[in-house]
Amino acid sequence: MVVFAAAIASGCVQSEKTYQVSFNKKNLRKRILGPDRADQGKNLQFAISTMISPEETVLYYKKIFDYVAIKIDRGYDLVQKNTYSQTNDLFREGALDMAFISSGPYVDLMSTSGAELLAVPVVDGKVTYHSYIIVPEGSSARSIADLEGGSFAFVDPLSTTGRYYPISQVQALGRSPGEFFGRYLYSYSNTASIGLVRDGDVDGAAVNSLIFDFLAMNDPGLKSEVRIIGVSQPFGNPPIVVHASMPEELKERLREALFSMHKDPEGRRVLRNLNMQRFTGVDDSLYDSVRMLFESVDSYESNPGAGAE
Amino acid sequence: MRSIYAKLMFFSLGGTFLLALCFTVVVHYRHKQNLSDELQRRGGILSTGIAMSSQKAMLTSDTSRIKFIVDLYSRVDPDIVYVVIVNARGEIVYHTFDGGFPADLAPLLHEHSRKSILLETEDGFVRNIPTPIFGGRAGVSHLGLSEQRIRAQVLRNQAVTIYIVLFITFAGVAVLTLLSRSVTSPINEVITAAGKFGAGDYSMRLPVRSNDETGQLARAFNAMADELQLHHREIVQTEKLAAIGRLSSAVAHEINNPLMGVQNACRIIKSDSGLNPKSLEYLELIEESLGKMERIVRGLLLTSRERDSGKRDFAMEQAAAKAVALARHAADRKRIAIRENMPESGCVVHGAPERFEQVVLNLLLNAVDAAPAGSVINVSASCGHGTEFAILHVEDQGPGIPAPVLEHIFEPFYTTKEPGVGTGLGLYVCYEIVSEMQGRIEVATGPEQGTAFHVYIPLARERTPSADDGHGHIAG
Known part of the structure; x- marks a missing residue:
């Protein structure tokens, strides 16, 4: 009778539906099942380099590609990589059709050709942005010179605002980053660098002003926890580039979709959410200031002390 | 069910058994539920861990990173049977099955990407716990957790519970047997004693062993027996005396008249002067004896004749x-x-x-x-x-x-x-x-x-x- 009762009790719990599955009948030989290549042929491959985290990219920047894809009536796959150079490598290999990349990677990509400048966002009426040197609110630092011996976060080895600019400032003090900072690291995204400063995990960082202002707009608390102690000269805004081998007709349709985005209510809404007014075409010379910065920093690194003041 | 002992045993044992039964059912059900909840919770934590860790790797299509994360998690818990990572388009990005993916499983995972389901496999029951990666935008992580271990544990605990219940029941029987014997044995003693007393053994008394109700019962029985014995003796004596009285009166009546006659005759003979001295002496002896008889008869008659x-x-x-x-x-x-x-x-x-x-x-x-x-x-x-x-x-x-x-x-x-x-x-x-x-x-x-x-x-x-x-x- 006890056993009977126990059987009733187990019956109560086992009332859940079960599904018959055989683990022995297998029909696929590969362990890693990648995306279907045939399907990839139809879709365009759009990349966004990780100026912000991959998650935030999906939430914000992806909206631009969604809009454009609908306008040109083509499917696309969003491609994200961990570093700027990984994205650039894919681009060089011809695996990407279009990419929204930062100014540093643009300069790097153009140096080996294969890319073509398509459009640049206009933010606050300008097509340029800056590097912000930021420290935690409680820091006593007034300039990057005060961060000597402290810890510092760079964004990416190819980042204009996140690496080249602060290094140029350190070099101006006659030092290399390795000598100047007690410790430095790469966060691989502007939001990660801002987070490190905000949480006090590093003493300072250099970040993209567009990203910082955008985040500050959505999170008013940010400016009370993070202080800007340096602003760089202007650099050309991160551009959208297409692969040089892309058919002219498609390039034209993409350009048209981007340039007319602000005239369309849906496009305007997407732009406004990203704190952008519109997309415009610019000359490659807009990025000369970036090139000069790269040249100066790279030459100092190959010949330390030569450019010291 | 004639005896108190049988009634006591039946109801107490029945009660004990029913209580034990309820206890078993409740404990078993709760235990099983707890283990099941615990498994679900553990699976949820692991699946969420996999989903969150692989979020960035999924967004950047970093398959080697996904493999690293999944393989790492698979070793964390011995109950993990498999992990399957599916991207936002429903394609399987990575799984941990050796030698191919089970054909039956793919449609089930596709259909149940939000809610956990229970799979019945050759390796026993496996719970599939899906967790969306980055809110589903980056895909779904499916975790297969074996329920074999907790089912075995439930069975083990069920056995322990049954042993406990049996022990309680048997202990209950033992205690109740002792208890009811302590109650019924004095009662049985009283029954036996009353039987013997009724059969005429008026000296029958019960030993008083305690001061509780059974002792009081023995004392009350003994007091009753004392009283009955006394009354019985009195009644017997009264009856005996009454019977003897009736017999004596009857005898006295019957003897009285002939006695009178003999005494008269004796007196007449005595008045005859021609008796020799020896005869006269005998006559006086007869008269003396007759007088003695008369006194006895008068005494006996005294008790009845003049009664009213x-x-x-x-x-x-x-x-x-x-x-x-x-x-x-x-x-x-x-x-x-x-x-x-x-x-x-x-x-x-x-x-x-x-x-x-x-x-x-x-x-x-x-x-x-x-x-x-x-x-x-x-x-x-x-x-x-x-x-x-x-x-x-x-x-x-x-x-x-x-x-x-x-x-x-x-x-x-x-x-x-x-x-x-x-x-x-x-x-x-x-x-x-x-x-x-x-x-x-x-x-x-x-x-x-x-x-x-x-x-x-x-x-x-x-x-x-x-x-x-x-x-x-x-x-x-």
Whole structure:
């Protein structure tokens, strides 16, 4: 009778539906099942380099590609990589059709050709942005010179605002980053660098002003926890580039979709959410200031002390 | 179910068993539920961990990173059967099955990407716990968690619970058996004792072992047995005396007339002067014996013949005083003093005063016979307020009456005196007369303590007139 009762009790719990599955009948030989290549042929491959985290990219920047894809009536796959150079490598290999990349990677990509400048966002009426040197609110630092011996976060080895600019400032003090900072690291995204400063995990960082202002707009608390102690000269805004081998007709349709985005209510809404007014075409010379910065920093690194003041 | 023992066992055991049963069912159900919840929770944590760790890798299509994360998690918990990572387009990005992906599983994972389901496989029950990666934008992580271990644990605990229940039940049986035996065995003793008592063993008594209810029961039984034994003895004695009385009267009646005739004849022969001296001597011997027979017959007739004649209200103490006067002569001869203590006011009783005198006289003469020379016999009467009886006390300082004798003192022809000295009718006559007056006689005696007779006669005002011929009581 006890056993009977126990059987009733187990019956109560086992009332859940079960599904018959055989683990022995297998029909696929590969362990890693990648995306279907045939399907990839139809879709365009759009990349966004990780100026912000991959998650935030999906939430914000992806909206631009969604809009454009609908306008040109083509499917696309969003491609994200961990570093700027990984994205650039894919681009060089011809695996990407279009990419929204930062100014540093643009300069790097153009140096080996294969890319073509398509459009640049206009933010606050300008097509340029800056590097912000930021420290935690409680820091006593007034300039990057005060961060000597402290810890510092760079964004990416190819980042204009996140690496080249602060290094140029350190070099101006006659030092290399390795000598100047007690410790430095790469966060691989502007939001990660801002987070490190905000949480006090590093003493300072250099970040993209567009990203910082955008985040500050959505999170008013940010400016009370993070202080800007340096602003760089202007650099050309991160551009959208297409692969040089892309058919002219498609390039034209993409350009048209981007340039007319602000005239369309849906496009305007997407732009406004990203704190952008519109997309415009610019000359490659807009990025000369970036090139000069790269040249100066790279030459100092190959010949330390030569450019010291 | 005739015995209390059986009832006690049935209901207590039934109760114990039902309680134990409820306990088992509840504990088992709760335990199983807890383990199931715990598995679900653990699976949720692991699946969420995989989903969150692989979020960035999924967004950046970093398959090697996904493999690293999944393989790492797979080793964390031995219950993990598989991990499957599916991208936002529903394509399987990575899985941990060796040698291919189970064909049946793919459609199930596709269909149940939000809610956990239970799979029945060759390896037992496996719970599939899906967790969306980055809100589903980056895909879904499916975790397969084996339920075999917790099912085995449930079975083990079920066995333990059943053992506990069986133990409780058996322990309950043992305790209840002891308990109910402690209750029913005294009851059974009472039943046995009552049976023996009923069959005539009036000496049957129960041992009193405790002060609880069973002890009280034994005590109550013993008190009842004492009372019954006493009453039984009295009834037997009363019946015996009544039967002997009837027989004696009948015999006395039958003998009386021929005796008269023989005495007359004897007298006539004696008046003949021509008898030689030897014959005359024999005649006198015959007359003497006849006189003795006549005294016996008269004594016996006294108890019946005049029963209903000469009854009236009279003062008991006066009748007693007359008897004392008659006895004084015999007492003086033995230098025994009779001390009288009679009340001032009359103790009026109903009956034949002459017969009551006989009672007092018989008691006094017995006392004189028993008492040593120079001793004192006290005679007193009382009928104080609040009593329904006039009481006469006759107390001597003799050796007392031994217990074996005491039982028979009121029987006719029973005597301890020398043959020829007493008829054995004295106390029998007392008993008959007192009974006729609806009274009773009590005897208090002990070795070297003397003997006291207490005669209780209902006061005239208290008497029940209709119960004239009822028999009284004797108390030893």
